[in-house]
Amino acid sequence: MAQEFRWAFIGTGTLAKKVITEITASGWHRVVSAYSRNRENLVSFCEPYGIYAARSVEDAVKTADIDAVYISVTNEVHYEVCRFCIEHGKNVLLEKPFTINARETKELQMLAKTKGVYLAEAMWTWYSDVPNKVREIVLSGKLGRIKSVFMSYSKNSIGYAPRVSDPAKGGGAVLDIGIYPIAYAYRLFGYPKSIICKGDVREGIDYGEMIEFVYDGFTVKMDISIIESNGEACVIEGENGILVNPGFHYAEPAVLKTGDEIKIIEGRKGYLQEFDTVADEIRQGKTESTFIPPEMTYDCMRILDECRKQMNLVYPFEV
Numbered sequence: 001m002a003q004e005f006r007w008a009f010i011g012t013g014t015l016a017k018k019v020i021t022e023i024t025a026s027g028w029h030r031v032v033s034a035y036s037r038n039r040e041n042l043v044s045f046c047e048p049y050g051i052y053a054a055r056s057v058e059d060a061v062k063t064a065d066i067d068a069v070y071i072s073v074t075n076e077v078h079y080e081v082c083r084f085c086i087e088h089g090k091n092v093l094l095e096k097p098f099t100i101n102a103r104e105t106k107e108l109q110m111l112a113k114t115k116g117v118y119l120a121e122a123m124w125t126w127y128s129d130v131p132n133k134v135r136e137i138v139l140s141g142k143l144g145r146i147k148s149v150f151m152s153y154s155k156n157s158i159g160y161a162p163r164v165s166d167p168a169k170g171g172g173a174v175l176d177i178g179i180y181p182i183a184y185a186y187r188l189f190g191y192p193k194s195i196i197c198k199g200d201v202r203e204g205i206d207y208g209e210m211i212e213f214v215y216d217g218f219t220v221k222m223d224i225s226i227i228e229s230n231g232e233a234c235v236i237e238g239e240n241g242i243l244v245n246p247g248f249h250y251a252e253p254a255v256l257k258t259g260d261e262i263k264i265i266e267g268r269k270g271y272l273q274e275f276d277t278v279a280d281e282i283r284q285g286k287t288e289s290t291f292i293p294p295e296m297t298y299d300c301m302r303i304l305d306e307c308r309k310q311m312n313l314v315y316p317f318e319v
């Protein structure tokens with residue numbers, strides 16, 4: 001990249017702290033302004049990096065000279081904060097889940113189109129190399145006819161942040177981690193012919209679910225949980241071989257076995273790769289991401305809506 005890319009950060013929580021450490025170490029990214037409501041937390045986030053601690057979202061995106069806004073607030077305010085930024089003509093990278101439902105996603109995408117700004121989902125897995133190589137392999141037909149797919153993202157992560165167990169913040173398993181196998185299966189195989197979701201819903205959130213995507217000739221079965229730890233895995237079995245990717249959402253190496261041949265698939269991953277890619281796309285004048293096309297974000301939100309409908313999971317702010 002030719003010069004530093006200048007970001008405003010809205011949300012300075014657990015994730016923003018990890019991201020800023022990784023991206024600023026490269027020297028290519030600078031966070032120039034930031035906002036979150038708790039002033040003390042905001043100032044302690046900003047001080048070590050010399051960031052302007054803004055008084056509002058408006059102050060953060062209008063006062064400083066920025067190239068884009070990165071939004072990592074809790075789920076229930078994604079729509080409101082993102083809408084504000086787009087309305088003010090800003091390019092936006094918005095965390096997953098993009099919004100609470102598909103309707104909000106469509107509204108933001110249409111508004112971004114009207115305003116001519118860049119808008120993409122920070123589904124970082126798909127800015128990494130391994131998932132894209134796995135997709136190429138699947139689409140190439142090297143595995144032959146797909147027979148079955150199993151995916152698991154089951155990790156006792158309910159204590160990761162208070163938002164995960166809070167219905168008022170759009171908490172629960174499917175929006176927090178279920179979205180990863182869902183987006184992965186969608187990117188490899190497209191929108192399923194039908195979706196079956198059976199969840200464990202209590203106290204206003206889903207603690208986990210078994211989801212089945214039905215395609216022509218095979219199904220993708222997913223085991224998702226934020227209270228159990230059955231591990232993370234993706235196993236794709238075809239007539240001509242098998243692909244195993246234990247850390248699929250972390251974009252960790254995958255193993256491809258066809259006949260007697262075993263091949264390790266590996267590559268770059270991480271927030272820096274994501275932020276570098278987004279900065280490049282914005283500099284090239286693009287308004288959408290090649291890696292997370294808008295229809296992928298929208299379709300995955302439709303799938304999440306369908307899963308929540310089948311589980312009868314409605315958040316308090318939706319009634």
Ligand SMILES: NC(=O)c1ccc[n+]([C@@H]2O[C@H](COP(=O)([O-])OP(=O)(O)OC[C@H]3O[C@@H](n4cnc5c(N)ncnc54)[C@H](OP(=O)(O)O)[C@@H]3O)[C@@H](O)[C@H]2O)c1
Pocket residue numbers: 010011012013014015016035036037038039041072073074075077095096097122123124161162163175176
């Ligand atoms: N891509 C990934 O790898 C990944 C990983 C983890 C999480 N995420 C996503 O990232 C988002 C944040 O997760 P997290 O774990 O960082 O949550 P978190 O630790 O709870 O942080 C949320 C941040 O948002 C701020 N915030 C909340 N409401 C706000 C508002 N109305 N205006 C301004 N700031 C507001 C909070 O500060 P105040 O309360 O002080 O305002 C806090 O700084 C979630 O949507 C999550 O799904 C993505």
